[in-house]
Amino acid sequence: MIDFTEDQLERYSRHILLKDVGIEGQEKIMKSKVLIIGAGGLGAPAALYLAAAGVGTLGIVDGDSVDLSNLQRQIIHFTKDIKKPKVLSAQEKIAELNPDVKVNAIAEHVFADTIRDIIRGYDFIIDGTDNFAAKFLINDACVLEKIPYSHGGILRFTGQTMTVIPGTSACYRCVFSVPPPKNVVPTCSQAGVLGAIAGMLGTIQAAEALKFVTNVGKPLTNKLLTFNAMDMEFRNVNLRKRKDCAICGERPTITELFDEEQPVCDIKH
Amino acid sequence: MEIKVNGELKQITNDSIAVPEILKLFKVEAPDMVSVQLNGEFVDRKNFDSTLIKEKDEIEFLYFMGGGR
Numbered sequence: 001m002i003d004f005t006e007d008q009l010e011r012y013s014r015h016i017l018l019k020d021v022g023i024e025g026q027e028k029i030m031k032s033k034v035l036i037i038g039a040g041g042l043g044a045p046a047a048l049y050l051a052a053a054g055v056g057t058l059g060i061v062d063g064d065s066v067d068l069s070n071l072q073r074q075i076i077h078f079t080k081d082i083k084k085p086k087v088l089s090a091q092e093k094i095a096e097l098n099p100d101v102k103v104n105a106i107a108e109h110v111f112a113d114t115i116r117d118i119i120r121g122y123d124f125i126i127d128g129t130d131n132f133a134a135k136f137l138i139n140d141a142c143v144l145e146k147i148p149y150s151h152g153g154i155l156r157f158t159g160q161t162m163t164v165i166p167g168t169s170a171c172y173r174c175v176f177s178v179p180p181p182k183n184v185v186p187t188c189s190q191a192g193v194l195g196a197i198a199g200m201l202g203t204i205q206a207a208e209a210l211k212f213v214t215n216v217g218k219p220l221t222n223k224l225l226t227f228n229a230m231d232m233e234f235r236n237v238n239l240r241k242r243k244d245c246a247i248c249g250e251r252p253t254i255t256e257l258f259d260e261e262q263p264v265c266d267i268k269h
Numbered sequence: 270m271e272i273k274v275n276g277e278l279k280q281i282t283n284d285s286i287a288v289p290e291i292l293k294l295f296k297v298e299a300p301d302m303v304s305v306q307l308n309g310e311f312v313d314r315k316n317f318d319s320t321l322i323k324e325k326d327e328i329e330f331l332y333f334m335g336g337g338r
Binding site: 038040041042043064070074127128129130131132135152153154155158159160174175176177179180181184185191193198224226235237238239240242 | 275276299301302304306309310311313314329331332333334335336337338
């Protein structure tokens, strides 16, 4: 049992008041370890809400530094942070928001030979990356390490997310077998994205993480939630685990991680 | 015939239509942009040409979204 201080009881009172969370749920949150890969559009709001919620250990992985063009949506970074490593900028904001939270700042990008060591030991992973190579790599690594994670993708006015519980629910590769060919699907840096869309999706991912660590409700598994902010239509498409999925199927053909070829995504394009 | 596309009922004039044509009909710019689910099962890309849509079928186009940063 954690002995809550007076300050903690007050800080987390709105969680403790929730009958589905309560003091036990808050304790679970404070003992949980969540890793966010990508401290950008999705990772920024997710990190702030998870830090505010009092997640015990928050890992943040990102090899980039803050750029002026990030600030339209990556709300954990401020104007004064330009050129600062994103993980450092995020760590500073989290420390100011909630000193209870231990931050593991990992200033690198994920690759096939490092990702398993990075994600191991965490209870839940949030994919906040901006390219298909990383999205497929995170999926495969989480399936192999049997760590639940939240997939998130955004583009222009639209977003999609699904929660993957390896072994029991459909994975990202069940839905999208292989990455699309280069230059067929535009990235946000080519096509743009409404900043608030990143916030909408990142907070859904944070909520999924909190639901998972407190064991509350039903996770967004076997469903792809998609929304289009143009008309604010939200839709869940039901999914089924594929028996012939290359990573989580009955006879997986992917048994070792690999780096997908990824077009260089240059913001000046 | 009547089919359901992304959850909405649609009337199309064709009696039988393969996946690539249905993608064109519903203005999916490039087939590589979507994963296609027919009556709850994913259709392998290599089977797009040989998979025919029939009356009352339910088809979903799931788009790749790679953004996040």
